[in-house]
Amino acid sequence: MPVISFASSKGGAGKTTSAIILGTELAHGASVILVDADPAARLHRWSRIAPLPDNIEVIRSEGERAILDEIEDAAQRAAFVIIDLEGSASRLASFAIGESDLVVIPSGEEQQDADAAVETLAEVAREGRARRRDIPASILFCRTSAAVKSRLEKHIQGQLQAAAPVFETQLNRRTAFSALHNAGAGLRDLDRSEFNGVDKAITNAEAFAAEVVDMLTKEKSDAA
Ligand SMILES: Nc1ncnc2c1ncn2[C@@H]1O[C@H](COP(=O)(O)OP(=O)(O)OP(=O)(O)O)[C@@H](O)[C@H]1O
Ligand SMILES: [Mg+2]
Numbered sequence: 047m048p049v050i051s052f053a054s055s056k057g058g059a060g061k062t063t064s065a066i067i068l069g070t071e072l073a074h075g076a077s078v079i080l081v082d083a084d085p086a087a088r089l090h091r092w093s094r095i096a097p098l099p100d101n102i103e104v105i106r107s108e109g110e111r112a113i114l115d116e117i118e119d120a121a122q123r124a125a126f127v128i129i130d131l132e133g134s135a136s137r138l139a140s141f142a143i144g145e146s147d148l149v150v151i152p153s154g155e156e157q158q159d160a161d162a163a164v165e166t167l168a169e170v171a172r173e174g175r176a177r178r179r180d181i182p183a184s185i186l187f188c189r190t191s192a193a194v195k196s197r198l199e200k201h202i203q204g205q206l207q208a209a210a211p212v213f214e215t216q217l218n219r220r221t222a223f224s225a226l227h228n229a230g231a232g233l234r235d236l237d238r239s240e241f242n243g244v245d246k247a248i249t250n251a252e253a254f255a256a257e258v259v260d261m262l263t264k265e266k267s268d269a270a
Pocket of ligand 1 (some may be wrong): 054056057058059061062063064069083086088131132134188189190218219220221223224225227247
Protein backbone atom coordinates (compact mmCIF):
# COMPACT_ATOMS: atom_id res chain seq x y z
CA MET A 47 0.00 0.00 0.00
CA PRO A 48 2.31 2.87 1.03
CA VAL A 49 4.04 4.74 -1.78
CA ILE A 50 7.66 5.78 -1.20
CA SER A 51 9.40 8.03 -3.73
CA PHE A 52 13.12 8.67 -4.03
CA ALA A 53 13.61 12.22 -5.23
CA SER A 54 16.43 14.70 -5.57
CA SER A 55 17.08 17.51 -7.96
CA LYS A 56 20.72 16.41 -8.14
CA GLY A 57 21.82 13.63 -10.45
CA GLY A 58 23.87 10.89 -8.82
CA ALA A 59 22.59 11.58 -5.29
CA GLY A 60 21.96 7.89 -4.64
CA LYS A 61 18.24 7.53 -5.49
CA THR A 62 18.39 4.36 -7.58
CA THR A 63 20.89 2.58 -5.33
CA SER A 64 18.94 3.43 -2.17
CA ALA A 65 15.64 2.41 -3.82
CA ILE A 66 17.15 -0.98 -4.74
CA ILE A 67 18.46 -1.43 -1.19
CA LEU A 68 15.07 -0.58 0.35
CA GLY A 69 13.10 -2.68 -2.13
CA THR A 70 15.20 -5.82 -1.74
CA GLU A 71 15.18 -5.48 2.07
CA LEU A 72 11.41 -4.95 2.36
CA ALA A 73 10.85 -7.92 0.05
CA HIS A 74 12.11 -10.25 2.78
CA GLY A 75 8.74 -9.85 4.45
CA ALA A 76 6.35 -8.26 1.97
CA SER A 77 5.50 -7.75 -1.68
CA VAL A 78 7.21 -4.82 -3.36
CA ILE A 79 6.65 -3.06 -6.67
CA LEU A 80 9.52 -0.84 -7.81
CA VAL A 81 8.56 1.73 -10.42
CA ASP A 82 11.39 3.00 -12.61
CA ALA A 83 10.22 6.51 -13.43
CA ASP A 84 13.57 7.71 -14.76
CA PRO A 85 14.00 7.65 -18.57
CA ALA A 86 17.62 6.55 -17.98
CA ALA A 87 16.06 3.30 -16.65
CA ARG A 88 18.94 2.19 -14.41
CA LEU A 89 16.58 0.50 -11.98
CA HIS A 90 15.03 -1.48 -14.82
CA ARG A 91 18.51 -2.39 -16.04
CA TRP A 92 19.41 -3.68 -12.53
CA SER A 93 16.25 -5.79 -12.44
CA ARG A 94 17.27 -7.70 -15.57
CA ILE A 95 20.77 -8.72 -14.45
CA ALA A 96 19.86 -11.47 -11.99
CA PRO A 97 16.63 -13.27 -11.04
CA LEU A 98 14.56 -11.48 -8.40
CA PRO A 99 12.30 -13.09 -5.79
CA ASP A 100 8.66 -13.57 -6.89
CA ASN A 101 7.45 -10.84 -4.56
CA ILE A 102 9.49 -8.12 -6.29
CA GLU A 103 8.13 -6.63 -9.48
CA VAL A 104 9.84 -3.88 -11.43
CA ILE A 105 7.75 -1.70 -13.73
CA ARG A 106 9.14 0.75 -16.22
CA SER A 107 6.91 3.81 -16.20
CA GLU A 108 5.36 4.86 -19.50
CA GLY A 109 5.83 8.50 -18.47
CA GLU A 110 3.88 11.44 -17.10
CA ARG A 111 0.56 10.48 -18.72
CA ALA A 112 0.66 7.00 -17.22
CA ILE A 113 2.30 7.45 -13.82
CA LEU A 114 -0.88 8.10 -11.79
CA ASP A 115 -2.53 4.93 -13.12
CA GLU A 116 0.69 2.97 -12.63
CA ILE A 117 0.93 4.08 -8.98
CA GLU A 118 -2.74 3.38 -8.27
CA ASP A 119 -2.50 -0.09 -9.76
CA ALA A 120 0.78 -0.88 -7.95
CA ALA A 121 -0.59 0.34 -4.59
CA GLN A 122 -3.51 -2.05 -4.93
CA ARG A 123 -1.28 -5.00 -5.68
CA ALA A 124 1.76 -4.65 -3.42
CA ALA A 125 2.48 -4.01 0.26
CA PHE A 126 5.07 -1.36 -0.70
CA VAL A 127 5.44 0.75 -3.84
CA ILE A 128 8.84 2.36 -4.40
CA ILE A 129 9.32 4.97 -7.12
CA ASP A 130 12.74 5.89 -8.45
CA LEU A 131 12.60 9.37 -10.00
CA GLU A 132 14.96 11.15 -12.36
CA GLY A 133 17.45 13.67 -11.02
CA SER A 134 15.61 16.81 -12.10
CA ALA A 135 12.22 18.40 -11.62
CA SER A 136 9.53 17.21 -14.04
CA ARG A 137 5.77 16.84 -14.22
CA LEU A 138 6.22 13.14 -13.74
CA ALA A 139 8.20 13.74 -10.53
CA SER A 140 5.54 16.19 -9.30
CA PHE A 141 2.78 13.64 -9.91
CA ALA A 142 4.71 10.89 -8.11
CA ILE A 143 5.59 13.13 -5.15
CA GLY A 144 1.94 14.15 -4.87
CA GLU A 145 0.93 10.49 -4.53
CA SER A 146 3.64 9.59 -2.00
CA ASP A 147 3.24 8.65 1.65
CA LEU A 148 6.94 9.32 2.12
CA VAL A 149 9.52 11.09 -0.04
CA VAL A 150 13.10 10.01 0.64
CA ILE A 151 15.66 12.62 -0.41
CA PRO A 152 19.16 11.13 -0.67
CA SER A 153 22.04 13.50 -0.05
CA GLY A 154 25.80 13.35 0.16
CA GLU A 155 27.84 15.55 2.49
CA GLU A 156 28.89 18.35 0.18
CA GLN A 157 27.33 21.81 -0.02
CA GLN A 158 25.93 21.05 -3.50
CA ASP A 159 24.13 18.02 -2.07
CA ALA A 160 22.66 20.05 0.77
CA ASP A 161 21.48 22.77 -1.64
CA ALA A 162 19.84 20.16 -3.86
CA ALA A 163 18.17 18.50 -0.87
CA VAL A 164 16.74 21.85 0.29
CA GLU A 165 15.50 22.52 -3.24
CA THR A 166 13.82 19.11 -3.34
CA LEU A 167 12.22 19.70 0.07
CA ALA A 168 10.75 22.93 -1.29
CA GLU A 169 9.38 21.02 -4.28
CA VAL A 170 7.73 18.48 -1.95
CA ALA A 171 6.26 21.32 0.14
CA ARG A 172 4.84 22.95 -3.02
CA GLU A 173 3.20 19.68 -4.08
CA GLY A 174 1.79 19.35 -0.57
CA ARG A 175 0.30 22.85 -0.74
CA ALA A 176 -1.21 22.19 -4.13
CA ARG A 177 -2.86 19.06 -2.76
CA ARG A 178 -3.72 20.53 0.67
CA ARG A 179 -1.95 17.81 2.57
CA ASP A 180 1.36 17.38 4.30
CA ILE A 181 3.65 15.14 2.27
CA PRO A 182 6.19 13.59 4.67
CA ALA A 183 9.77 13.89 3.45
CA SER A 184 13.01 12.79 5.05
CA ILE A 185 16.65 13.23 4.11
CA LEU A 186 18.79 10.14 3.72
CA PHE A 187 22.54 10.66 3.94
CA CYS A 188 24.19 8.24 1.58
CA ARG A 189 27.62 7.68 0.05
CA THR A 190 28.92 8.93 3.41
CA SER A 191 32.10 7.82 5.09
CA ALA A 192 31.77 5.60 8.15
CA ALA A 193 34.80 7.44 9.63
CA VAL A 194 34.66 10.38 12.03
CA LYS A 195 33.00 13.39 10.38
CA SER A 196 34.98 16.46 9.33
CA ARG A 197 33.81 19.92 10.39
CA LEU A 198 32.39 20.55 6.93
CA GLU A 199 30.44 17.28 6.97
CA LYS A 200 29.05 18.09 10.42
CA HIS A 201 28.09 21.56 9.19
CA ILE A 202 26.22 20.14 6.17
CA GLN A 203 24.42 17.59 8.33
CA GLY A 204 23.46 20.30 10.83
CA GLN A 205 22.10 22.45 7.99
CA LEU A 206 19.84 19.68 6.74
CA GLN A 207 18.78 18.56 10.23
CA ALA A 208 17.51 22.10 10.79
CA ALA A 209 15.52 21.96 7.55
CA ALA A 210 13.80 18.57 7.72
CA PRO A 211 13.63 15.15 9.38
CA VAL A 212 16.78 13.15 8.68
CA PHE A 213 17.07 9.35 8.81
CA GLU A 214 19.24 8.26 11.70
CA THR A 215 20.64 5.53 9.44
CA GLN A 216 23.09 6.62 6.79
CA LEU A 217 23.80 4.40 3.80
CA ASN A 218 27.58 4.68 3.95
CA ARG A 219 29.71 4.49 0.85
CA ARG A 220 30.14 0.75 0.47
CA THR A 221 31.34 -1.36 -2.44
CA ALA A 222 28.58 -3.86 -1.67
CA PHE A 223 25.97 -1.18 -2.39
CA SER A 224 27.44 0.06 -5.66
CA ALA A 225 28.07 -3.58 -6.71
CA LEU A 226 24.33 -4.21 -6.88
CA HIS A 227 24.20 -2.30 -10.18
CA ASN A 228 26.52 -4.90 -11.73
CA ALA A 229 25.58 -8.04 -9.84
CA GLY A 230 21.80 -7.49 -9.79
CA ALA A 231 19.41 -8.80 -7.08
CA GLY A 232 20.03 -8.03 -3.37
CA LEU A 233 22.90 -7.79 -0.90
CA ARG A 234 22.40 -11.37 0.29
CA ASP A 235 22.95 -12.60 -3.26
CA LEU A 236 26.40 -10.99 -3.58
CA ASP A 237 29.38 -13.31 -3.82
CA ARG A 238 31.19 -12.75 -0.53
CA SER A 239 34.48 -13.93 -1.97
CA GLU A 240 34.26 -11.11 -4.48
CA PHE A 241 32.99 -8.23 -2.30
CA ASN A 242 34.10 -7.02 1.11
CA GLY A 243 31.81 -5.86 3.87
CA VAL A 244 28.62 -7.57 2.72
CA ASP A 245 27.49 -8.26 6.32
CA LYS A 246 28.00 -4.66 7.37
CA ALA A 247 26.09 -3.52 4.30
CA ILE A 248 23.21 -5.86 5.18
CA THR A 249 23.05 -4.52 8.76
CA ASN A 250 23.13 -0.99 7.36
CA ALA A 251 20.33 -1.77 4.86
CA GLU A 252 18.18 -3.51 7.49
CA ALA A 253 18.41 -0.48 9.77
CA PHE A 254 17.33 1.80 6.92
CA ALA A 255 14.34 -0.40 5.97
CA ALA A 256 13.25 -0.65 9.63
CA GLU A 257 13.39 3.13 9.96
CA VAL A 258 11.26 3.59 6.83
CA VAL A 259 8.65 1.15 8.18
CA ASP A 260 8.65 2.94 11.58
CA MET A 261 8.17 6.28 9.88
CA LEU A 262 5.23 5.01 7.80
CA THR A 263 3.64 3.37 10.86
CA LYS A 264 4.00 6.55 12.89
CA GLU A 265 2.40 8.62 10.12
CA LYS A 266 -0.51 6.22 9.93
CA SER A 267 -1.11 6.40 13.68
CA ASP A 268 -0.74 10.22 13.65
CA ALA A 269 -3.32 10.42 10.88
CA ALA A 270 -5.79 8.14 12.71
N1 LIG B 1 25.67 4.01 -0.45
C1 LIG B 1 26.44 3.93 -1.55
N2 LIG B 1 27.65 3.33 -1.49
C2 LIG B 1 28.46 3.24 -2.58
N3 LIG B 1 28.13 3.75 -3.78
C3 LIG B 1 26.94 4.36 -3.91
C4 LIG B 1 26.02 4.50 -2.81
N4 LIG B 1 24.92 5.16 -3.26
C5 LIG B 1 25.15 5.42 -4.56
N5 LIG B 1 26.35 4.96 -4.96
C6 LIG B 1 26.96 5.07 -6.30
O1 LIG B 1 26.88 6.44 -6.72
C7 LIG B 1 26.49 6.53 -8.09
C8 LIG B 1 25.17 7.30 -8.19
O2 LIG B 1 24.18 6.58 -7.49
P1 LIG B 1 22.70 6.39 -8.05
O3 LIG B 1 22.70 5.94 -9.46
O4 LIG B 1 21.99 5.57 -7.05
O5 LIG B 1 22.20 7.91 -7.98
P2 LIG B 1 20.89 8.54 -8.60
O6 LIG B 1 20.47 9.61 -7.66
O7 LIG B 1 19.90 7.47 -8.91
O8 LIG B 1 21.43 9.17 -9.96
P3 LIG B 1 20.57 9.70 -11.21
O9 LIG B 1 20.01 11.03 -10.77
O10 LIG B 1 21.59 9.83 -12.28
O11 LIG B 1 19.51 8.70 -11.47
C9 LIG B 1 26.36 5.09 -8.60
O12 LIG B 1 27.55 4.77 -9.25
C10 LIG B 1 26.20 4.25 -7.34
O13 LIG B 1 26.75 2.97 -7.48
MG1 LIG C 1 18.86 7.04 -10.65
